[in-house]
Amino acid sequence: MELNGVIIEDEYAEAFPNWSCRVIITAINEKWAYQAATEATGFATSAIGCPCEAGIEMFLSSEETPDGRPGVAVLFFAGGKKKLKEQVVERLAECVLTQPTTAVFDGMPDAEERIDVKLHFFGDGFEYKKEIGGRSCWAIPIMNGEYVGEENFGIVKGIAGGNFFIMGESQPCALMAAEAAIEAIYEVPGCMCSFPVVASGSKVGSNKYKFMPATTNEKYCPSIRDKVEETKVPEGVQAVYEIVIDGVDEEAIKESTRAGIVAASKIPGIKLITAGNFGGNLGPYKFNLHEIL
Amino acid sequence: MELNGVIIEDEYAEAFPNWSCRVIITAINEKWAYQAATEATGFATSAIGCPCEAGIEMFLSSEETPDGRPGVAVLFFAGGKKKLKEQVVERLAECVLTQPTTAVFDGMPDAEERIDVKLHFFGDGFEYKKEIGGRSCWAIPIMNGEYVGEENFGIVKGIAGGNFFIMGESQPCALMAAEAAIEAIYEVPGCMCSFPVVASGSKVGSNKYKFMPATTNEKYCPSIRDKVEETKVPEGVQAVYEIVIDGVDEEAIKESTRAGIVAASKIPGIKLITAGNFGGNLGPYKFNLHEIL
Amino acid sequence: MELNGVIIEDEYAEAFPNWSCRVIITAINEKWAYQAATEATGFATSAIGCPCEAGIEMFLSSEETPDGRPGVAVLFFAGGKKKLKEQVVERLAECVLTQPTTAVFDGMPDAEERIDVKLHFFGDGFEYKKEIGGRSCWAIPIMNGEYVGEENFGIVKGIAGGNFFIMGESQPCALMAAEAAIEAIYEVPGCMCSFPVVASGSKVGSNKYKFMPATTNEKYCPSIRDKVEETKVPEGVQAVYEIVIDGVDEEAIKESTRAGIVAASKIPGIKLITAGNFGGNLGPYKFNLHEIL
Amino acid sequence: MELNGVIIEDEYAEAFPNWSCRVIITAINEKWAYQAATEATGFATSAIGCPCEAGIEMFLSSEETPDGRPGVAVLFFAGGKKKLKEQVVERLAECVLTQPTTAVFDGMPDAEERIDVKLHFFGDGFEYKKEIGGRSCWAIPIMNGEYVGEENFGIVKGIAGGNFFIMGESQPCALMAAEAAIEAIYEVPGCMCSFPVVASGSKVGSNKYKFMPATTNEKYCPSIRDKVEETKVPEGVQAVYEIVIDGVDEEAIKESTRAGIVAASKIPGIKLITAGNFGGNLGPYKFNLHEIL
Known part of the structure; x- marks a missing residue:
């Protein structure tokens, strides 16, 4: 959509x-x-x-x-x-x-x-x-x-790890969209963004350094897009930010996800917004973007 | 002085x-x-x-x-x-x-x-x-x-615990003086105020609760001035703030102490400025206010 | 009251x-x-x-x-x-x-x-x-x-000149109370404080300089309290601030006056809050503090 | 260059x-x-x-x-x-x-x-x-x-109208570059940016409305680039900001122009920086960008 x-x-x-x-x-x-x-x-x-x-x-x-x-x-x-x-x-x-x-x-x-x-x-x-x-x-x-x-x-018992990713054609576009998202999320009760904007995504473990519990998630790195086979960075995207949301209940996560995405989508130069998961086997909560919007 | x-x-x-x-x-x-x-x-x-x-x-x-x-x-x-x-x-x-x-x-x-x-x-x-x-x-x-x-x-090897106390006739006076002090200290290189303004002073241990490693230093509490025999709060003082300074060398502590005290002294309603020590047997560094000013 | x-x-x-x-x-x-x-x-x-x-x-x-x-x-x-x-x-x-x-x-x-x-x-x-x-x-x-x-x-057709005066025992007390007042008034729709805090009050004309359309209202000046016969500054007051409010209707003036006074009254060191008028013959609107509170 | x-x-x-x-x-x-x-x-x-x-x-x-x-x-x-x-x-x-x-x-x-x-x-x-x-x-x-x-x-006798134009591939890029420019110019003594960032450029008079003393300078408008014959907007530019600088002397204009351009050029997505003049016959001061940098 x-x-x-x-x-x-x-x-x-x-x-x-x-x-x-x-x-x-x-x-x-x-x-x-x-x-x-x-x-x-x-x-x-x-x-x-x-x-x-x-x-x-x-x-x-x-x-x-x-x-x-x-x-x-x-x-x-x-x-x-x-x-x-x-x-x-x-x-x-x-x-x-x-x-x-x-x-x-x-x-x-x-x-x-x-x-x-x-x-x-x-x-x-x-x-x-x-x-x-x-x-x-x-x-x-x-x-x-x-x-x-x-x-x-x-x-x-609340929820940690609600999230969405903002992909922009340049760093300023993606950053102003992330700022707009967190400004909008401030208006939603029951949640907060601890980072508040995440510039570096992680994967569990490492391919090269076995002693590392987590390393950069190369699939989301625009600067090495050409070197990564299964990159998730579309062509023309130069910066990705993740908004991570912790909320006191499902409703807070849904409403903040919706408000944040709407606000981010209004900033010029945003190409794609998506969400992050681990295949669905780890976390009991699933927040589908299309359902929320 | x-x-x-x-x-x-x-x-x-x-x-x-x-x-x-x-x-x-x-x-x-x-x-x-x-x-x-x-x-x-x-x-x-x-x-x-x-x-x-x-x-x-x-x-x-x-x-x-x-x-x-x-x-x-x-x-x-x-x-x-x-x-x-x-x-x-x-x-x-x-x-x-x-x-x-x-x-x-x-x-x-x-x-x-x-x-x-x-x-x-x-x-x-x-x-x-x-x-x-x-x-x-x-x-x-x-x-x-x-x-x-x-x-x-x-x-x-730097220094932790440089300090001075601002005593004011009211909470707003003391607070604006503390704000002035930290604003001035920002101009001095080589130091920072981690709190940045300290509203509660501690003494080691407790008279009443033996399990507490540190408790309020009643000698610096204006609200119980009449109940504490050896109070250090002069008559007419209703609020005390401590500025604690960590610096990379003695010069930074001296200069920030001086700048902070000068700035604080210009705010109306400040009665007294002093410094805190433990009798001189614990810490190797001593910063005398009169010498610094 | x-x-x-x-x-x-x-x-x-x-x-x-x-x-x-x-x-x-x-x-x-x-x-x-x-x-x-x-x-x-x-x-x-x-x-x-x-x-x-x-x-x-x-x-x-x-x-x-x-x-x-x-x-x-x-x-x-x-x-x-x-x-x-x-x-x-x-x-x-x-x-x-x-x-x-x-x-x-x-x-x-x-x-x-x-x-x-x-x-x-x-x-x-x-x-x-x-x-x-x-x-x-x-x-x-x-x-x-x-x-x-x-x-x-x-x-x-709105209203200009809603007002109240905050009198404090010192400049920091009165200023923090004025700040608290305008912070509270921001929450009230339909009004604004154009100054936002007024530090100098005027009277129409001048006793000494006939060419001046307006000069300092000496009755509200703490520093010359002893020289002014009909001073309105109580003993022990060292600073006065006026909050002037323009509103789109009477309700906005009333509600902002109430919210501003309540907030100011919570700051330590405030002695008296009053309002300003010209005897009632000039302005068609009258906002009585006791009725509002 | x-x-x-x-x-x-x-x-x-x-x-x-x-x-x-x-x-x-x-x-x-x-x-x-x-x-x-x-x-x-x-x-x-x-x-x-x-x-x-x-x-x-x-x-x-x-x-x-x-x-x-x-x-x-x-x-x-x-x-x-x-x-x-x-x-x-x-x-x-x-x-x-x-x-x-x-x-x-x-x-x-x-x-x-x-x-x-x-x-x-x-x-x-x-x-x-x-x-x-x-x-x-x-x-x-x-x-x-x-x-x-x-x-x-x-x-x-100072100088008004020092200026440069920042052209970016998108509004967020151009805006963050303009922000960077004015942040840098704050560090330069003797000058200020009154707007501080100008989003609308003017030409003298009007082609259509003879009663207007000044109207939009269509040559600098990206959204109508295709309709304006002598457009100064390069292909791929979607937003232009002008930084106008008033200074107390030529040195202040030169130094602020230099600092502002350097800062703006570091933001991703900036395509071109230029300056504005009227052919040189109106203003006695000329600030050439290449000479300044």
């Missing part, structure tokens, strides 16, 4: 279950909520080499947060509950509590599965319970006043 | 040796160089709970980088050489190589001690050597073209 | 009728829509010395604009219809049509009163009619492709 | 004398200095339809300004001294003095020709003289404290 003149391949993204946790970070202004969110979700592009996957889901106005201050919602993903809890604890302790004027709130109050994130012992006995916007929090005296936070967070 | 009406205490910051590595990240524009730098230096506020300490040193114009593109210089710090190398490898592999249009270059070409950061095996045999701006690099075919990078980086 | 510990005076803002026009500017991405909007609404703080009053109303996602691209809605205000039309024509011609990838759409399609903004003669005969998202537009060939725009815009 | 694979035509930019004034705006932080500078230089793309041409020259660190605060240098250009003075007065009065925490300083202290910008009458007798960083200023009590400013500014 075609969308705004761009070929959309009849392919599907193959994705995997992953535990997910949403944290609402507020601060005296958007700038500092964003700063804490950025620090807390850094070094978290891919669970392959990073301790977890994390990213900003959306900005929240002061009318949308428990304490009536500007906020940012962030999402953390990990394969196991234990790893997820460990990372949420470490990242809130080191990268949010330490930041100016922050507070944190549970972003999944209706979730049945829950994890404890007990930071209040840091108060060394000076901490106390405090209700904020109907939430039961701990207030911990720190240098710039009080850090306030909930300590019990809902988690849900 | 007084500076712009602010009392500067006759105190010193006590700091520690730390191995340090500078990486120059370039991209098609400043936005994407900054994006890669931010991702690569996230989850790196403090070596206590994060894998390393890292931050942005400065922006580089296209005339200042080996490949003539806009760039960002980042600094990584760790206690040991092995840990430093491991973190630089992981963060460049996961958070820079994967980002759109990036290239990386050694930021300490004159350093004698060096580490290898061998990413070119990712090319699975399609990689090749390429000289860029006089630098010997590897070019690795990836989806958006080629990732280009040096693979040998200088490291030096 | 008190709000979050801040005294809210029982005062009202006195405001005036003004013709108003909303233009939706879209572009290839948010950055360039914002750039065009900023240029088009510059030099437009106050109708006293500027050709008109103008500002950004809100950002629009790609799902909210006629052409499915990211957009910015801007509002223009002027006392007379002729002046309003002249300014919209000039500013769209010089500051939007000339900017990369822009398109413009009528932001008040239901308004009965309308103005023509005929830019298509610029096409010198190469222009042609084109329908975009159900809107009848002109497409004009330009250097970067085609500029697309509607040429008939709704206007309504 | 070729530069990074891009054809550079042997053409020259034809430019004109223009009076120029530099104003240094400082504030409590870079954000507010930039806000004032943006407002003061808005609605100032082209002297054809705007009251003057204006733009940001560069950011200044706190070590580079008279009052030791962060600053922004802005440049104003107008054909006549009287018009220049009128615009500087209006824009400083309405868009800088009214903004939070601002101060202004003469940015051309060595210039022989000078204009008065007497804002101190606004103080209505409460104003007083004050020396800041060796500059003789007026301090005017306003709501957020004191506005401080010099009132005598150097002006020089």
Whole structure:
């Protein structure tokens, strides 16, 4: 099929279950909520080499947060509950509590599965319970006043690895299309792009270096298109970007995939959009592009 | 002494040796160089709970980088050489190589001690050597073209834990002073603030919870000033921020401490600026505020 | 009354009728829509010395604009219809049509009163009619492709001069409160703050310089509080900011006044919030703070 | 000649004398200095339809300004001294003095020709003289404290209309190259790009509408390339951007032209870079691209 003149391949993204946790970070202004969110979700592009996957889901106005201050919602993903809890604890302790004027709130109050994130012992006995916007929090005296936070967070079985590939006739075209995609995905609740744009695709293992667990996926590399027999790069494509999406449910992945592809297809110079899978035997979730659009 | 009406205490910051590595990240524009730098230096506020300490040193114009593109210089710090190398490898592999249009270059070409950061095996045999701006690099075919990078980086014995404390009559005053300080420190080469502003100070251990390795330093907490006998918070101070600085040498710590304090002192509502130490027995470096100013 | 510990005076803002026009500017991405909007609404703080009053109303996602691209809605205000039309024509011609990838759409399609903004003669005969998202537009060939725009815009009798004053114990407190106010007002549709924060208040005429049409309103100047008999600056206040709001109707002024005051009142160090009027004889609109809150 | 694979035509930019004034705006932080500078230089793309041409020259660190605060240098250009003075007065009065925490300083202290910008009458007798960083200023009590400013500014005979054209195989390529050019030009002192990127070129008069003083320059329009006999758009070019540069002297125009072209030529997909002139009979300045590079 075609969308705004761009070929959309009849392919599907193959994705995997992953535990997910949403944290609402507020601060005296958007700038500092964003700063804490950025620090807390850094070094978290891919669970392959990073301790977890994390990213900003959306900005929240002061009318949308428990304490009536500007906020940012962030999402953390990990394969196991234990790893997820460990990372949420470490990242809130080191990268949010330490930041100016922050507070944190549970972003999944209706979730049945829950994890404890007990930071209040840091108060060394000076901490106390405090209700904020109907939430039961701990207030911990720190240098710039009080850090306030909930300590019990809902988690849900979400999905990691939703994806689509944007193939453009040049690097600027493909890059502006990828930017348009992630700008559109920011508007969709329940998901985030941890990279946010992926410039290098991997295959499992290596043909040449047996000690490497993963190497470049030569089939998607335009610069060596002529040397690779089964290249997936069409003629005239000079740059490919992948958008990888983690979401709290199937609906979030579908809607963000749709919004991202529509936005990308409007940028001049995009030739083809497709999705990535492993033949369908590995991941239980399949997101077919034609069905979604 | 007084500076712009602010009392500067006759105190010193006590700091520690730390191995340090500078990486120059370039991209098609400043936005994407900054994006890669931010991702690569996230989850790196403090070596206590994060894998390393890292931050942005400065922006580089296209005339200042080996490949003539806009760039960002980042600094990584760790206690040991092995840990430093491991973190630089992981963060460049996961958070820079994967980002759109990036290239990386050694930021300490004159350093004698060096580490290898061998990413070119990712090319699975399609990689090749390429000289860029006089630098010997590897070019690795990836989806958006080629990732280009040096693979040998200088490291030096730098310093972690330079610091000063800003005490203000209110949270907005102290926060704007802290912002002014870090804005000024951005202009000083050879250093970075990993947090960048610290809102919560720690003491070693705990009086109440024996299982805690570190807890809030109640002496610096304005909200419990009346309950703490040996409080270091002067009357009328409602917020304290610490600026922690890691630098490649003593000169960088001195100059950034000076520039940061001067900038902070110009913001209305700042009462006192001091520095933090452990009595002088732990860290070999001492930075006396009066001497520096 | 008190709000979050801040005294809210029982005062009202006195405001005036003004013709108003909303233009939706879209572009290839948010950055360039914002750039065009900023240029088009510059030099437009106050109708006293500027050709008109103008500002950004809100950002629009790609799902909210006629052409499915990211957009910015801007509002223009002027006392007379002729002046309003002249300014919209000039500013769209010089500051939007000339900017990369822009398109413009009528932001008040239901308004009965309308103005023509005929830019298509610029096409010198190469222009042609084109329908975009159900809107009848002109497409004009330009250097970067085609500029697309509607040429008939709704206007309504709006209101200029909604206002409130934030009085803080220090400049940083008052400034962060003013920032919080305008951040909150951005969320309210139908209004904009042209300054956006006013640091200098005026009175009509002068006591000393008879040739001056307006001079500083000494009653609101903290630094000369002791020299002015009828000062309106309470003791302990060192900085005052005014938020001036132009809106398309009374509801927009009321809602933005409410949202702005609530947000400002949450910043530490704010003593008093009040409103400005001329005794009630000049402006037909009165916005009483207590009634609004 | 070729530069990074891009054809550079042997053409020259034809430019004109223009009076120029530099104003240094400082504030409590870079954000507010930039806000004032943006407002003061808005609605100032082209002297054809705007009251003057204006733009940001560069950011200044706190070590580079008279009052030791962060600053922004802005440049104003107008054909006549009287018009220049009128615009500087209006824009400083309405868009800088009214903004939070601002101060202004003469940015051309060595210039022989000078204009008065007497804002101190606004103080209505409460104003007083004050020396800041060796500059003789007026301090005017306003709501957020004191506005401080010099009132005598150097002006020089500068140059308006330096230019070059970037022609790309697609809109994203040309746009990213234009962005790269203006990013590089920001590094060059003594000049600014008022648009900053021009998407629509004009010719004098009209072939079809005799009442129009200027219309689209069809020779530079890719979308009607096939209909225009003497098109200057090469085959395969889909988007053209012009960078227009105003500078304080010939050196600034030359250096910014060079830096901008070098940066633009590095973006993939750029086919040709040229310059615009009127045959050489109108403007006394000629900037030949080959000579400059």
